[in-house]
Amino acid sequence: MTTTKLTAGALAGIVLLVLPGCSAPPKQALIESADEKCRTITQRFAGDLAYGDGIGADDSPRIRERVTLLQDLAGHARKMPKPETGQAELNDWLTKLDTYAAELRKMSGMMESPQVADLLRAMQAGIALESAKEVGQAAKRFGFKDCTKTDNWEHIAS
Template identity: 75%
Template sequence: MTKTTLTGIVLLLLAGCAVPPRQALIESADEKCRAISERFAGDLAYGDGIGADDSPGIRERVALLKDLHDHTSRMPKPETGQAELNAWLTKLADYTADLRKMSGMMESPQVADIIRAMQAGIAMESAKSLGQAAQRFGFKDCARTENWEHIAS
């Protein structure tokens, strides 16, 4: 067997073991979503309500979500499902924007509790929509957003 033949065989074997771009993207984003879900339920969880003291945590949530968006956008494009991925990335950006708005409202002493509650409701709907879009692409952990906006009662 020649060196060229052996090299070709090794390359074919390695190509057979490579993870397709879509699967690599799903695995990588889902790993980040697992970590985000843990933080959102842990040190970044809301208490009995959302108030001004939650603003730093909301800003941290925004930073984590922006990192997820940027990370996923930089990954190789999937061989299928680009439209679904783009829809999810749009929903992720929308949800991040909703949280950014909510953070700004938390810092405003003029904003009444009812307006804060309304913005929190918008963020809840946005998180739900984000999970549905993630599920359509094939994400698992990124589709589990039902507790991202949970408020303890």
């Protein structure tokens, strides 16, 4: 083997050893990854999963899809390496995200029940709106950017 080939092989080995150390710290990686998912959620909630004029039985499939996206986001964040700081804030955000998804599940069940009065549906929609806002506030405390933009997640066209 020539000296050039040996040097190239050694350099390639060093690069492979150094590259894993160049990745973002766990908290930054989690923020970037979750923010990307939040951008998609925000786009979908304003697009194909948007409510029309009010919320009714025909919105139930949209609500279930919203829950699926939120659960995927929470599961994804939980599988990421633990952040070096801010674990309490992350746990708070995840708890609020779980609560929001649970409120949407309740709302979906109400939409499908003919016995539930419009007033109760409206009250549940208000609870979901407050839960969405709390998710955004908790996301901000952890350091997320796109995951803080929850103001329009429960927007109802009027």
